[in-house]
Amino acid sequence: MLQIRDLKKQFKVDGRVVRILDIPEWTVEKGERVAITGPSGSGKSTLLHLVSGILRADSGEIVVNGQPLHSLAEAKRDAFRASSIGYVLQDFHLIPSLTARQNVEIAMNSRLSRKERKQVVDYWLEQVGLSDRGQHLPSQLSRGQQQRVAIVRALVNQPPLLLADEPTGSLDWETADEISSLLLDLSEAHGHTLIVVTHDLNMADRFPHCLNIQDINQVRREASPEQRVLRVKREEVTI
Numbered sequence: 001m002l003q004i005r006d007l008k009k010q011f012k013v014d015g016r017v018v019r020i021l022d023i024p025e026w027t028v029e030k031g032e033r034v035a036i037t038g039p040s041g042s043g044k045s046t047l048l049h050l051v052s053g054i055l056r057a058d059s060g061e062i063v064v065n066g067q068p069l070h071s072l073a074e075a076k077r078d079a080f081r082a083s084s085i086g087y088v089l090q091d092f093h094l095i096p097s098l099t100a101r102q103n104v105e106i107a108m109n110s111r112l113s114r115k116e117r118k119q120v121v122d123y124w125l126e127q128v129g130l131s132d133r134g135q136h137l138p139s140q141l142s143r144g145q146q147q148r149v150a151i152v153r154a155l156v157n158q159p160p161l162l163l164a165d166e167p168t169g170s171l172d173w174e175t176a177d178e179i180s181s182l183l184l185d186l187s188e189a190h191g192h193t194l195i196v197v198t199h200d201l202n203m204a205d206r207f208p209h210c211l212n213i214q215d216i217n218q219v220r221r222e223a224s225p226e227q228r229v230l231r232v233k234r235e236e237v238t239i
């Protein structure tokens with residue numbers, strides 16, 4: 001589903017070049033569910049932006065579902081992302097003036113008839129336990145419910161690849177656990193490949209594959225004290 005080779009990305013900050021990513025090789029198989037952890041600033045979000053084609057690599061190859069992203073012009077990358085990649089973010093990014101249903105419909109494939117669109121949205125709202133919330137505005141929903149709507153919006157076109165960047169980052173522990181279950185269960189049931197970036201170690205521990213970005217990225221950064229504590233805790237859990 002995803003092949004990365006010799007990927008390099010750097011940014012210019014105050015006239016200074018900062019190397020962020022240097023990944024010789026990384027592969028994610030179709031249907032795999034992977035959690036990526038790692039210190040703050042180690043390039044996790046940047047990696048998701050590159051895989052989704054939001055950002056362009058300085059060099060190297062990224063192939064998503066057989067499509068080499070590096071060879072696509074920007075408009076084609078945008079079209080590919082819309083059809084093939086679902087993206088879930090920490091802060092949901094729902095449109096406040098639209099209902100839950102409308103927030104999903106706006107992301108839908110426009111080739112469907114009105115009736116088909118309704119059926120598809122009904123199906124997905126039911127999948128995430130929000131059948132009775134379709135007419136509610138985001139402000140009338142809890143944060144966990146808003147994230148459920150955002151997950152539906154990401155899945156509604158059935159993209160083969162689902163990316164999530166800190167999807168539980170702004171949720172309390174219990175709601176975060178529910179959202180983790182939902183992402184894992186839905187991706188397994190529908191055969192999506194799922195790549196999640198997270199600091200939530202409870203979430204990461206539930207994934208079949210868990211990877212520290214520093215295991216694949218040759219650019220290494222010193223972890224913050226907070227991250228070192230988290231890593232020690234994680235090692236204790238593993239033992």
Ligand SMILES: Nc1ncnc2c1ncn2[C@@H]1O[C@H](COP(=O)(O)OP(=O)(O)OP(=O)(O)O)[C@@H](O)[C@H]1O
Nearest residue numbers: 011012013020038039040041042043044045046047
């Ligand atoms: N557009 C940009 N211009 C300049 N620097 C950037 C840009 N985007 C990201 N960076 C820098 O790249 C580094 C990696 O950022 P990134 O957001 O990928 O890290 P992260 O591992 O996701 O961090 P966190 O866990 O804190 O979210 C950071 O030092 C960040 O400041």
